[in-house]
Amino acid sequence: MKRSNTFAVRPLSETGEQVLRDLLDASAALWNEVNYQRLMRYNDEDGFEGDVWDADTGHLEGKYKGNLGASTAQQVIRKNSEAWRGFFRNKDKYYDEPNTSVTDHPNPPGFRGNEDEGRVLKTVIRNTSYTVEWGDRSRLEILVGSELKDRYDHTGRLRLEIAGDPNWPEYDKQGRLDLWYDETDSTFRASQPVTITDARDTPLADHKAALDIGANNLVACTTTTGEQYLYEGRQLFKRFRETTREIARLQAKLPEDQDSSERIRCLYRKRTRRRDHAQEALCRDLLERLYTEGVDTVYVGGLTDVLDTHWSVETNAKTHNFWAFLQFTKRLMCTAEEYGISVEVRSEAWTTQECPHCGSTDRTTRHQDTLTCPCGFEGHADLTASETFLERHTEKAVRRMAPPVRFEWDNHDWLVSPRSHESPKERRTDPSTVHHSGNVASGESRSG
Secondary structure (H helix, E strand, C coil): CEEEEEEEEEECCHHHHHHHHHHHHHHHHHHHHHHHHHHHHHCCCCCCCCCHHHCCHHHHHHHHHHHHCHHHHHHHHHHHHHHHHHHHHHHHHHHCCCCCCCCCCCCCCCCCCCCCCCCCCEEEECCCCEEEECCCCCEEEEECCHHHHHHCCCCCEEEEEEECCCCCCCCCEECCEEEEEECCCCEEEEEEEEECCCCCCCCCCCEEEEEEECCCEEEEEEECCCCEEEEECHHHHHHHHHHHHHHHHHHHCCCCCCCCCHHHHHHHHHHHHHHHHHHHHHHHHHHHHHHHHCEEEEEEEECHHHHCCCCCHHHHHHHHHHCCHHHHHHHHHHHHHHCCCEEEEEECCCCCCCCCCCCCCCCCEEECCEEECCCCCEEEHHHHHHHHHHHHHHCCCCCCCCCCEEEEECCCCEEECCCCCCCCCCCCCCHHHCCCCCCCCCCCCCCC
């Protein structure tokens, strides 16, 4: 399996920090020069003949290898080439009418800022040009170019302290290292791709689970063991929406000739990191529970046949822009592989409207989180949908053995909600009036 260790790093001295900043800045400058030559050829600008692959990358490698070292300069150019190949692939898919995997017109690879306004400090290190030592004093060591070595009277091997523990300290092979400066947290970070053997045995039973992916409730899960889990998302979406509004406010103040600012870019990055952190933590928390229960297969609803039928525009915006459904599904599959659990995407059309008692879909009514039917049924809409979804694909009734367990996000972990184990026939309550305990996120608590 392929995984990544992502961690913060700290230079051991002021000189080491300056060496690192110069290395990252030179990498960004090299990326920009290569990208500029290719973009001019792509746009068929005067003075730039041929296609994007005719850019004089050999000259640029020679120009920057004094700061970066030959191997790092080659990797920066290679990564830019990969970005362009990805752009062309997406462009072909976009113009391929039967292919609906790319719906937005793709753009060529972008630049990493300029020297005056500040570049995005980022580089990539070949797998043979760095070493990582894990332990009580974990260290990362990378090579730097001869010019940087002479400029700062440096040894040529830059040592960085690693903060935190890795997810995968033992691995069979390491890939090339991404290294960048995170302006949101004013921290240097690194991502180390690794190849590992299977981490766990397969689950001890063959139970199944089904997930209903929602907007206000991010995930509702029902298992054939009778357990139900509900991961609530209103607080997460509230923060996402507040950040989006702040971005819009700042954009409205920009000069006409400016489309962004460092503050806006910082808010975009912060918004994405918050969402990704919550997604990763949710996947691990849920799959750990399912693995313990002996679940070997998880069914996830494909939203393609649902969005055009009965989901509102607001719900679609939450699911795609905030929750990033496709990204979540990929993350779930990747994490499930570690537990020996398979993930299957199946149709969940109409499960959110189907009454589990009489099977009606046109007479049911949803009010906030509650689904009601004239036949007398009343229950939690998303949990009911996950139960119906599970029964549809296992072709047998699911007997609930315990009240559902609810989870709320506190900006770091998914904690059991004070409302957990409440009856599925819950009160029709305005969510804004629900009392939350002190360890539940409200606004910007605990996280900047």
